[in-house]
Amino acid sequence: MAGEVTEGGASAPSSPLKPYALETCGISKSFGEVHANRNIDLQISTGSIHGIIGENGAGKSTLMNILYGLYQADRGEILINGEVAKITNSAAAIKHGIGMVHQHFMLVDLFTVLENVMLGAEEDFALTKSVASTRALISRMDKDYGLTVDPDTKIADLPVGLQQRVEIIKAMRGGQRILILDEPTGVLTPQETEGLFAILRALRDEGATIMLITHKLQEIMALTDQVSVMRQGEMVAHRATAVTSREELAELMVGRKVLLQVAKPDVVMGAPVLKAENLRYVDDNGVERIKGLNFDVRAGEILSVAGVSGNGQTELLDVLAGILPPSGGSMTIDGTKITAEAPVGPAGMRDLGVSHVPEDRHRRGLVLPFDGLENSILGFQDGPAAGEGFAMDKGAIAARAQRHVEEFDVRPPTAGLRAAQYSGGNQQKLVLAREIDAAPKLLLIGQPTRGVDIGAIEFIYERLMEMKAQGCAILMVSVELEEALSLSDRILVMSNGEQTGMVNREDADEKSLGLMMAGIEEGAA
């Protein structure tokens, strides 16, 4: 069956009338209240590399999972080589000639490369024929596309780049001619990335159709023929890569929104509370996520970290909050120097006067099944906030939580609900109230208004300005460019883990920031 698809793809005449390899018409998908995909129309030409770019949460992965049959679209159609295809599960997608390389590899670590490639495509019960044909397939992939990998090595013993090759071989073993890659370079080193691109180009030149999902602009520019931009579940633009630019794409991804006007208090800035020197972080896979940042945040100053999400900002927050240890360089907080040799954990950071409002409040900021009272002492459970002695002082906790609720205008005005029952804005207020109550010298805040309604946004901005007026140093990470422009005194721009710019608010505009976000260093343009 896979053979038919292969023939259909390869023997199609190369006239301008040939059908698209893959087409979607009005695909929509909701998860509860969230519209992950809205009316997606997409056309992918046969034998091209087509990039889909968008920020995290823009709906790219949902769309790919629909194409591969892991999710069912609520509405809309998928056409393959011009014919409507019903893709109800991954087996159907495979039959229609679609192969997928997932962001998280779908490999059995304890199996050899051979066993992984064979799994699901076995030809005989006793496996003798299957083993022979799989061996032949792996060596053919090696010869034709440079997909070199030893068939008898265990997956667990392979570096990530080679594991990915196994995924590609798996995705194409049945003669699939449409290959979807979801954020394929996230875990790769630059050299491995180059190797992958060479393989993908070779595949395209052989007539395969490749969809590349990414949030990295440089990859789109380096590899693709066509690019489609997604934002908040919608397809906002289609471009030929040759006629677009990184800046245009960055702007399309982030979108332009109305600036909220915030009255900034006049504050005389004090001494630096946080000073980062050549700060580096290398993750468990050996990928350098933060590549030597140098900056400081002064008392009474708001420093924004801007960038397309996934360029090291999340890791920066975690390092500063003590959740991840730095791998090199140092950060000095209120005179205490923290290095890779002497890291300080989150509790220690809190003792140094650092408060942290995490980017992901559902996972890091709150315990959703706990009520507001219990959440109000998270991280402070050993301190006076929970009362004296071993048992929690319920009365003191309730009084403190009630104060939070009143001061931060939480609705409904009670701390007695489970955290999951509050709206996003009120959850954020609860977290903010808890962290600000500690009277921090340095406030780290990630995505202050993600998933927060307009009313609460204004409230949160006002509170941040109050903190600033009181001389708190604030480091904010936000993917909303207008938020950075509204609130901050200075803006640090990160791209691919590097510091590509540090500008004063007065000198910043969306265009110059967009260039820096695209990885073009300050002043180079």
Added chain:
Amino acid sequence: MSDFLFQLLLTFDATLRVAAPLILCGMAGIFSERSGVIDIGLEGKMLAGAFAAAAAAVMTGSPWLGLFAAIGVSVCLSLLHGFACITHRGNQVISGLAINILASALTVTIGIALFKRGGNTPSLEQDMRFRPIEWPLAETLESVPLLGPIYSGVISGHNLLVYVALLAVPLSAWLLFRTSFGLRIRAVGESPEAVDSAGISVYVLRYKAVILAGILCGIAGAYLSIAHGGGFGREMSAGKGYIALAAVIFGKWRPVPTLMACLLFGFLDAATARLQGVELPIIGEAPTELMLALPYILTVVLLAGFIGKATPPKNIGEPYPKGK
């Protein structure tokens, strides 16, 4: 032949008889757990199988119908387990425990209703049971030094189901490591996502594995009541299912090491039976209670990590899909 050697051979002979149900349950546990489904219900399935086998044998007079009844009942319990924790993503340990409690109570209740003997079945006639099979020339060869007694005393003379248990081991190893079925079973316990994305149904695979486990537990049950024993007695499985589960972990979810673990447990059991009342050097007369407890103590000690780290299948106990 020396008396010691004679005793040793008798012990080996008993070892096989004691180990047979452990081996069958152990192989059952391997298939189920390799597919990612914890199988604490080995005990219950074996007990229910034992009752069904004896009841059917009494009523029909045929051991074969008894065997089929045992397999049928045990597979039904497996399907119940699958329905609870594969289809409905329930907790696998709780479901297994429920099966054990259910089997323990139902066998007695139905037994009283059918036979009115306090939960036991009537004793079986010889032709309702699987009888020992004498191998060709067993008697003739008995006089050959050493090999003769081993052949006629240890290898020959067991009932059919002992040989089935012994054959189940290489068969399981072959199925698990040499066939596409085994490849998929092993894969689904390690990484169900990989199996799913390859276009294979995780559910169907796991159901196949638990059904296979049900068949093997059924045979083990039949062994207890209509091959080794001559009728069903309440709670006659007496924790053998749990010991088999321990053997699976001890054998690191591999058939041959699991066989070895089962034989070791069987040997201890057989040895304690022989050592009761025997004068031993240093400790004097072997205390009966201690000897009886020895296999269980050994289980705890071995599981506490004496034999290195046992890494279970990565996704064991996890319903699929996760989250949701």
